[in-house]
Amino acid sequence: MESLTMAEQTPGTTLVLHTATPLASLALVTPDQPPQTRSLVSRGGHLEWLPAAIDEMLDEASLSAARVEQLVVTQGPGSFAGVRIALGFAKGWQLAHNTPIAVVGTLQAIALALPQQSKPLMVLLDARRGELFCQPFSWQAERGYQAVGEVTRHTPEALLEQLPAPHALVGNGVPLLEPLLNSHNHTLLAAEQGEVDPVVLAHRAGQLPSYDNQTNLQPSYLRRAEAEEKRLEREAAELATRGSP
Structure with a gap:
């Protein structure tokens, strides 16, 4: 097996959350067990799937939530709902267990798993x-x-x-x-190379920005949601109508 580089070391117990793209993925990586992963292709079912899948991985590893030492979460861009789901779950986990959160952009997360x-x-x-x-x-x-x-x-x-x-x-x-x-x-490159590998993110957590509080932990959307844009268009049209003679 090829040795890990300086930037890709065996982590402490790390939970990785990615729901920013239709193929959501999770990983639970520990120093002394094989990594566990879960994935789901969905454009709307990540919210219901996420907590149950995490509980299942923890049960199989015989670990409590308090044993997780590090969270890693993709912060976008991606689907508005998907970005919010993983980030919101991570924030709630941090409040409950005081676990630091490392964040990575979705496109960077994809790139980190690729060979040269x-x-x-x-x-x-x-x-x-x-x-x-x-x-x-x-x-x-x-x-x-x-x-x-x-x-x-x-x-x-x-x-x-x-x-x-x-x-x-x-x-x-x-x-x-x-x-x-x-x-x-x-x-x-092949389509499967364009997906996030959560195990790689666990091993790369040490090179990602990490937050012990949530002040700077913000999603990356890059534009307004379609519903918000339509609302602004309606408001602009209403203002224009009011201003017409």
Whole structure:
């Protein structure tokens, strides 16, 4: 078995929560037992599934919740409900057990599980409404892929204009870009490589920002929810109507 790098050491008992994408995943990683994982593909059932799946993993490991030493949670972007579910659960857990929470962006979480590619890496998430969440990464020895830019939001056409050099592309947003790639020399990684690996996140927890209180523990949405945008449009229309002669 390949030895772990300095940035990927065997953790204390760590619980990883990811519900920001349709494929939610959990991991319970301990120093002396094989890791336990659970996953669920859903666009609306994560809230009911999450606590039961965690209880099941703890029972199988014969551990109490108080024995968990570290939480890791993806903070977005992703689905609005999904981001809130894992982060809200983690906050409640911290209040009950005083467990520190390490956070990681969804696109960074995907990148951390990937081996080094021969081309620059771009992670793409389907942002819905015909748009993509995008973030570039570069390889760093012993740390794996690290972000070299912020998460941005683009249409597939606008993103392609910004990618003159060939990239390795990964994530559930790749299918939105793929029809436009006829004459481009990009590498499309397999769909399963574009998912979050919660066990990797447990081993990488030491290189993630961690919070002992919830002051700075905020979700990353990158835009308003569709319902909020529609509400603002209605309010703007009402104001315009009132101002009309």
